Amino acid sequence: MVPRAVETLQSVSVIACEDTRHSKKLLDHFSIEKPCIAYHDHTDKKSSHNILKRLLGGEDVALISDAGTPLISDPGYRLVSEARQQGYSVIPIPGACAAIAALSVAGLPTDKFKFIGFLPAKTGQRKTSLAAIKGSTETMVCYEAPHRIADTIADMVEVFGAERPAFMGREISKTFETYLQGTMAELLQLVKADSNQQRGEIVLVVGGAEEDSETVSLDAEKILGLLLKELPLTKAASISAKITGGDKKQLYQLGLSLQNK
Numbered sequence: 001m002v003p004r005a006v007e008t009l010q011s012v013s014v015i016a017c018e019d020t021r022h023s024k025k026l027l028d029h030f031s032i033e034k035p036c037i038a039y040h041d042h043t044d045k046k047s048s049h050n051i052l053k054r055l056l057g058g059e060d061v062a063l064i065s066d067a068g069t070p071l072i073s074d075p076g077y078r079l080v081s082e083a084r085q086q087g088y089s090v091i092p093i094p095g096a097c098a099a100i101a102a103l104s105v106a107g108l109p110t111d112k113f114k115f116i117g118f119l120p121a122k123t124g125q126r127k128t129s130l131a132a133i134k135g136s137t138e139t140m141v142c143y144e145a146p147h148r149i150a151d152t153i154a155d156m157v158e159v160f161g162a163e164r165p166a167f168m169g170r171e172i173s174k175t176f177e178t179y180l181q182g183t184m185a186e187l188l189q190l191v192k193a194d195s196n197q198q199r200g201e202i203v204l205v206v207g208g209a210e211e212d213s214e215t216v217s218l219d220a221e222k223i224l225g226l227l228l229k230e231l232p233l234t235k236a237a238s239i240s241a242k243i244t245g246g247d248k249k250q251l252y253q254l255g256l257s258l259q260n261k
Contacts (some may be wrong), residue, residue, distance in 0.1 A: 001140065005093045010118065013059035016051060018066045018075060024062075024258045032042040037064065040075050049078050055088050061250050067201060073117040090185050100139045102169035102203035103178065105108040107207070108141075114245060115138040119152060121145075130159040132219045136245035137208040153188045160184060199207035220244040224251055225258060233259065 009015060009032050016039035017023035021037060034122040039047055051061055069257060080090050085224035099115055114133065119142055120126045144152050149168075156164070163187035170178045180190050180197065184206070191197045220240055232245045241248040 001026075002031070002093065002095055005095055007034070008093060009034065009062055009064070011060070011064040013060050014054060016063045016179040018064070022066050023064060024192075037080065040259045048082055051079060052082060052086060052088075055083065055086075067098070072097055072099065079221065094156055096173060098143070098169070098172050098203045101172050102167065102205050103139070103141055105169070106167035107181065108139045108165060108167060108205055110139065112137075112208075115141045115213060118143050118145070121157060122152060123146065127155050127159055130155060132217050133245065133252070134159055135209050135217045135220060135247070136244050137210070137247060139208050140204075140206040142204050142206075144204055146202060149198055149202050149204075150188070150191050152204070153184065153191060156204075157184045160206065160209075167205040167242055168197070169203040169205070170197060172203065174200070176200060183235055187234055217246060220246040220251060221254060224255055228255055228258060 005105055009027065009030070012034060013028070015023070015032075015036045017036050018038075018040045019037055020036045027034070027036070037050070039051065054061055056193050063070055063076055063079065065071075065076070068074070071080065072078050085088055103113060114136060115221070116129075116133070119129055126200055153166075156166070160185060164184045166182065166184045166187045168180045168187055168191070170176070176196070176199075178229075180196065181188055182190070220243075223243055224240040229237055230236075232240070233252065237248050237252040237255050240246065240251045
């Protein structure tokens, strides 16, 4: 907790929490005695309305999450959107973020990266999502639930290939903090061999595809095909690359083949 966060929580009128019971431990630690209200993925519009009503009454409201930076794969963006639309000021207080923390020590390129939050829970949908970014040359960062981590890495081995470089951070900044590094296949082996690696909060960092990879995702091919109907090849390839994160040269070559069909 940065000092500014503690000071803010001590000064606001009310604190909106993802889980009031979970947050109480944090607030007790810093001797913060402020009223708390629940705000999470399953709260209805009435909860947002009540918070906005407090703001209208001149109160200051703090929004916190169970772990890490609020709104990064956590609930809250709808409330922020509504508050901004009604003219209220929304100020971030930077703090711990698992995705950035893991990326900073993964030893993989950080100049460009793609954060995809949580992958779909079902294997079929997960593989489809992975296939769509298979050709991306950016480093990929995602969160995963402990009971799905082995299956997710197995799907990555199947879709990305066994030799793709990978890194896993678990329970970052907590008591059982651990880090694993290797190829996708090696990471899968390590996770399967140790049940402790299938517990806690997990971040996966995966290296991007090689620049000279001949793989083009199905999404990129579809987007390129649509753009070619309206634009010159060079322009269509450039826009497709920007949208999908794919390689412009690969898309240009694919475009040539599509035009010759």
